[in-house]
Structures are given as C-alpha cells and as structure tokens.
Amino acid sequence: MLKRFYAFWVVLCLCVGVLLSNISYAKGTEKLSINKQGIKVWTQQIKDNPMMHYRAETTLNTSIENAVGLILDTDRGKTWIPYVTDIQVIDRDDAAGEFVIYIKFDFPFPLNDRDLVVKGKMSKNNKGQMIVKNTAIKDPRVPLKNNVIRITRYEGDWVLTKLSAKQVKVSTSGFADPAGSIPTSFVNTFVEQQPYQMLQRMKQYVKTVKYSSDDLPSALR
Template sequence: MDSEQWRLEFNKDGVKIFTMHFPGSDFKAFKAETVLNTPLRSILAVMADPASCMKWVHGCIASEEVERGSFNKRYAYSVNDLPWPVRDRDYVLEISTQRDPSTQEVTMDMYAVDDKVPEKDQYVRVHQQETHYLFQPQGESQTRMTWLQHTEPAGAIPSWLVNSLIVDIPYKSMRALEKLANSDPYRNARIQYDDAGNVVAVETKVEQ
C-alpha cells in the first residue's frame, strides 16, 4: 500500500490519518501515524497478548490465540462489532513480526487466513484483510507508530458505512494503545532477543 495517492482526512491530537482508494475495491485503505508516549517494549507486550485487542482496538469485542507459536509467527482470532443491523465480522490473522537490529524498528504484518477456525453462524467471516504496523523507537520513552490497513468486509454491507469508520478506528485505537501500554503489566515488560536480534518473547510483570 505504498502510494502517493494518500489523502489527509484527519489531523488531531498528534494523530494523522490518510485514506486512499484501494485498487479494485469499494472500501478505502487507511494509514495512521502518531508518536506514542510509551516505550517500544511496552507496546510489544500489548501486541504479544491476544486478549489485549478488546482493550485497545476500537470495535474489537473478542480475541484469542489460535495456535501457540513463536512471537515472530502466530495466529489470532478476533471479532469486530459493527452497527446494527449489520452482522459482526470475524477473522483469523496470521501475524508475522520482524525486527531490524540496526534501527530497532519492528514491523508486524497481518493477513487474513482461512481454515484455522470454523466459521460461525452469528458472524460473517472476513477472508481478505491486511494490516501493517511499523514501530520506530524515539528514545527511551516514545515510539512512532505507522498503521496501514485495508479490509474487504465480505457479505452485504454498504461501503459508505465501512469507510465512515476509517477515522474512528485508528484514532480511538491509538489513544487507547498508549494508555494501555503504560499500565500494568505492560509497562514493566522485558523483551527477549535471539542471537540474530529477533524478538523471541515478551515478559510482563505487575508492580507490587
């Protein structure tokens, strides 16, 4: 989704949100940028916790780990709430994480996958979705976050409804992520690396 066609839609509280028409789709993609007042280790601790989705991603009402794997490649199941009478959407994401040892930047790439969780009658399964996070440490206490996403929500749903949520989702989520990452147990997280500098685990600890 690297494109010169991004259009600035929102700029408030240090959060900038851009949108673009995604090729072959009625649903727009978005790119959100901000600097979070929390260290990278705390953000990664949130990302490592599959249940945290419900605490910071706007509209996420259920989330769980599907397969226990490494931090660098794992699967998670989530449900997104949509306004009545539209049925809620669920999806399974393959999550791949990479770290650049020279810059300490961390990227997370998430794609919807099939055949990991049986479809459920009460939800419409999303089969096409991609999300990309880029986390860039800014000193010891701040992290620049860039969030790109495009979703084909499947089923009968008007494009104007989905496109109307494009600003709310990243803006409210980023503000919630900053608050959550600065709370127990995430703020005291420790990151474990392998010899190549890849993140292999994130440990959290509640203050006594």
C-alpha cells in the same frame, strides 16, 4: 510471558473489520483526513475498489518495549477495544514470531457479526524496528459459524520505531474487505475514524502499564 500472543496487533487494525491491506501507497494521491492530538490519518481511494485505504501514525511517550507489551496483551486489549468479543490463539511460535489467531467482532444491528482468522509474522530489523505483517487465511481448525460472516480479504502491517529511550513512533497502514452487505459510506467513515480512536486510546493506556523486554516473544528481543 503475557497472556496475549499477538492478537492485539490485528485488533487495533481491524476493530470493525473494515481496515487494512499491505498496499504500496502512491503518496501523492493520499489525503490527510485527520491531524489532531499528535495523530495523523491519511486515506486513499484506489481505482476499482470502493473501500478506502489508510495510513496512520503517532508518537508515544514511552519505551518501545512498553508499547509493544501493551499491543501484545490481548487480555487487556479486550477491555478497551470496542466491538471485539472473542480472541483465540490457534497456533504460535515465539522464537519464529509466527502466529495464527481467531478474532470475532460485534457489528451493530442490523449488520451480521464478523470474524477472521489471521496468520501473522513478527520481526525486528537491523534498525531496531518491530514489524508485524498480517494476512487473512483459511484454517480448518476454525470452522465457519452460524450468522457470522468470515472476512477473507485482509492484509495489514504495523511498524514501531524507537526514537529515544522514552519515545516510539507507531505506524500502521492497510485495507480489508468486510464482506457481506455493508454501506460503503459506513465502512469509509470507520477507515478514517477507527485508526484515530485506537491510537488516541493507546496514548492513554500506555501510561498505565509497564512492560519490559522480558515480556516480549524472543523474536522481538
């Protein structure tokens, strides 16, 4: 098995702690903010919420198993995902596809670093889609740290859809409250740019790895 256990699903979504919530989108109010290099990012302003929501998608020229294997490889993920300084697996159940992980983010000065405890559920539906739903939780096993702000409002999802033996559609959407004092303009800039940058890097990195179904947790086989 890979040295990974799920953190990368969350890391791609969060990177600077400004993303994601599993919100039902009113697609008529979405704005297509980025559409280049085969990657699309939509943003949406929700009433009474200063932070924008987003939805992003792209198509990768690889197998769904290879794409998922890359996403699950936290050791590799930490080498190419900016701002992430620590990923720890707190609990996991491969058969059930459930996990609890801790992630720490290095925010630029003068902002405080952020961290997050996430409970996730992975599944494979009858259409063969691989789905991950994540939620921020409180966990007594992960106490608060000095000078690090804990993100407590976060939900997000990922969906991987097999298009052919060598093509997979990757979709993600959501929202998070990064907590503390961060300019809304700073946050919303990352809401647009971060999904694009991460999917762009994923397109390149998936060419350098080779994972199979044997590398995946049993819940996804």
